[in-house]
Amino acid sequence: MLRQLLTARKGDKFYIDTNILVYFFFTRWNPDFSLKAKCFLDKVQKAKYEAVVSPLTLMEFIHVSRDRFFEEGILNTTEINQRVKKQIEFLYTFNPNTLRIVGEEVRMVVNGKVQTRRLLRERVLDRALELIEKYQGYIFYDERLEENRYIHLSAADCFHAFIAKELECNWLATFDRALADLSEIVPILLLQDKYSVW
Incomplete structure (x- = not known):
């Protein structure tokens, strides 16, 4: 079966999955x-693309970062949390016009009118379960790991896709192959895939 080439274009809007931030900050893994x-x-910073980071992405990132710092041998919780805080603060140094860090409620222009939308609503939770x-x-x-792996969706994966759709993103950028199943909600761009051009 031939796979379709996925090509991002200048100005496209990306939803950033947690693993993008994890790999950005933790290079040895x-x-x-x-x-x-x-x-x-870097392309986001240079305004080739627009990108958004949701509260869910930040929460997952904080969790993973704490674990990674611990695995790297940092045994002081204050130091771990200070390092995580510096990582989050670094994200705020990006151009806010190209990398937006959004809250649970987002102001958007829809059909020429400003609306406030909640990112996670009941119907989203029901659809995620489906x-x-x-x-x-x-x-x-x-x-690479020399072992069998079970790739499957998590509840958070589904929420990421629905938030990306709610924010009218063109793509959900990720390294997580399990998210490919969510392309019915929002197009998925696997950054490591040879069929993804960005």
Whole structure:
């Protein structure tokens, strides 16, 4: 089966999945993904693309960052949290016109009128449950890790897709192959995929 080439264009709006930030800040876990994350965010900084970071992305990022700092041998919780805080503060140094960090309620212009929208509504929660039941995932052998892996959606994955749609993003940028199932909600751009041009 031939796969379609996915091409991002200048001015496209991306929703940033948590793993983009994780690989941006933590290079030793996967240097190739880290390089791609840095290249992608550099293009955002240079205004080739617009990007948004949601509260859900930030919450997941804080959780993963704490774990990564601990795994790197930092055993002082105050130091761990200070390092995470510096990472978050760094995100706020990006051009706010190209990288927006949004709250739960977002002001948007819809049909010429300013509206305030809540990002997670009840129908989103119900639809997320339907998607988790629909897409059961798959098992594959990861040559890099030399082990079988079970790739499947989480509730957070579904919420990311719906938030991206609510924010009218052209793409959800990620390294997580499980999110490919969510392309019925929002187009998924896997940064590591040879079929993704960005």
